[in-house]
Amino acid sequence: DVKVTQSSRYLVKRTGEKVFLECVQDMDHENMFWYRQDPGLGLRLIYFSYDVKMKEKGDIPEGYSVSREKKERFSLILESASTNQTSMYLCASKGDRYEQYFGPGTRLTVT
C-alpha cells in the first residue's frame, strides 16, 4: 500500500511567520503534489514536482514555494503566512499510473 505522510495534522501559526509543511512518500514515486482544499472550491493545485529538484507551478502558486531535495520528500513553504492561507493542505504522490495517493492533510490556521 502507498503511504503518504504529512508532518502535522493541525498547525496554528501567526501572520508573518514562515511555515514549513513536509510530506513523505514511501513508494518511490516520481511525482509529488501540493493542493489546498477550501469549502466550495474543491482541490486546487499549488505546486507539483516530477523529479528531484524539479518543480512546476500549479493553479495558485502565489505566496508559496516548494523544495524537493530527495525523491521521497516534498516540502511546501509559506514564506510569510497570511490569514487567507488558512486552509486544509493536502500532499499527494503519483507513480506510473494516473491515480494520485493523498496524505491525511494538514489543517493550517493562520491568526
Add this chain to the structure above:
Amino acid sequence: DQQVKQNSPSLSVQEGRISILNCDYTNSMFDYFLWYKKYPAEGPTFLISISSIKDKNEDGRFTVFLNKSAKHLSLHIVPSQPGDSAVYFCAASGSFGAGSYQLTFGKGTKLSVIP
C-alpha cells in the same frame, strides 16, 4: 474556466437506495477519469476510475459510467450505506505532456446517506 464540473454541491439519499453523483467536463483531451472519496479531516482516497475507451467500470457497489459524446460521467453507489456519507470528487487527466501528470478536480459533491 472550470474544466470539471460537479453541479450538485450536495445529495441526500436513503440507506439502501441508489446514489448517483454526476460530473461534466469540457476538455475533450481528457482521457482518464477518477472518483475520490473524502471524509472530514482526512485526505481523499481513490475510489474508482475509467478510461475513455470504456463506457462502464464496476467495482463492487460502485459503478462509473462515461458518456464521451456528452462529456459526462456518473458514479452509482448501490446500495447506499451510511458509511458512504462523504464528499466525492470527480477528477480528469490527459495522457499528453503536463496533462499526464496532473489531475483536474471538480468542486465535490457532499453525499449524505440517511439511515
